[in-house]
Amino acid sequence: MATKKKKATKNSTSKKTKLEFKAGDFIVYPAHGMGKVVAVDTETIAEMELEVYVILFEQDKMTLRVPTLKTESSGMRGLANDMVLKDAFTTLKGRPRIKRTMWSRRAQEYEGKINSGDLLLLTEVVRDLYRTEEQPEQSYSERQLYERAIDRMVREVSAIMNLDHGQTMDKIIGTLSAARAKAAAKAAAKFAAENPELAAAEAQAAKDAAEE
Numbered sequence: 001m002a003t004k005k006k007k008a009t010k011n012s013t014s015k016k017t018k019l020e021f022k023a024g025d026f027i028v029y030p031a032h033g034m035g036k037v038v039a040v041d042t043e044t045i046a047e048m049e050l051e052v053y054v055i056l057f058e059q060d061k062m063t064l065r066v067p068t069l070k071t072e073s074s075g076m077r078g079l080a081n082d083m084v085l086k087d088a089f090t091t092l093k094g095r096p097r098i099k100r101t102m103w104s105r106r107a108q109e110y111e112g113k114i115n116s117g118d119l120l121l122l123t124e125v126v127r128d129l130y131r132t133e134e135q136p137e138q139s140y141s142e143r144q145l146y147e148r149a150i151d152r153m154v155r156e157v158s159a160i161m162n163l164d165h166g167q168t169m170d171k172i173i174g175t176l177s178a179a180r181a182k183a184a185a186k187a188a189a190k191f192a193a194e195n196p197e198l199a200a201a202e203a204q205a206a207k208d209a210a211e212e
Contacts, residue, residue: 020071021053021078026159029064030075030117032057033152034159040068059155079160080119088123088157092172093179096128103141110145119156125149130176 021027025037039054043065052065053076066074080088099106110129113121129146131138138146150172158168 019068026079026156027053027055028077028079028117028119028156029055029057029066030115032060032062032064034079034155035064038063041065059151075117077117079156082160084119085157085160088119088153089175091120091123092127092175094127095183096130097124098128103139107141107145110149114145114149114152119153122149122153126153126172127176130180132177132180 019040021037021040023037023039026034027037028034035055035057037053038056041052041054043050043052051068053068053071055064055066056062057064066076099109110125113125116122125145126149129138129142129149150169154165154168154172157163157172158165161168163171
């Protein structure tokens with residue numbers, strides 16, 4: 001007796017990618033910093049349906065469409081977690097690391113860190129390019145890189161900590177300022193210990209100037 005073979009049925013419904021983000025989520029995209037997923041759409045490109053994240057970068061007044069299948073390869077990520085945030089503020093408190101190389105090469109390295117999408121690398125740029133009032137002023141290109149880096153950092157930290165832009169900026173600058181003041185006091189104490197006579201003379205001179 002002949003047996004009927006079952007025909008293999010082809011599932012006409014394609015499997016959808018498990019979405020990592022949903023509308024309303026904040027994300028960080030390496031080249032543009034923090035953005036917000038405003039929708040998940042399906043677009044037809046070359047007769048193929050493609051699921052995409054529609055991301056708004058409010059600071060740049062720009063909208064970007066990223067295929068959901070390309071999330072990992074594009075470097076797109078969610079906001080940093082609390083542990084990474086803690087490490088970022090620890091990094092801010094560290095000593096600036098300025099390489100003795102040509103500015104063009106250092107600028108290129110800073111650009112790479114800013115566009116890496118990594119909060120800790122971004123924080124290193126903020127720390128290294130920050131200047132106190134007592135330090136020499138930045139060059140125009142240094143200032144541009146610093147402002148880009150701190151703006152991206154402030155936006156992400158604001159979203160993580162649920163603070164407004166001004167509060168976050170104050171928190172970051174306050175951390176940097178306190179760290180530099182502490183380092184300066186430590187250096188002054190070391191100098192005084194190693195050069196007591198010179199330190200005493202400088203202290204007396206400062207006192208005399210204040211009394212005039």
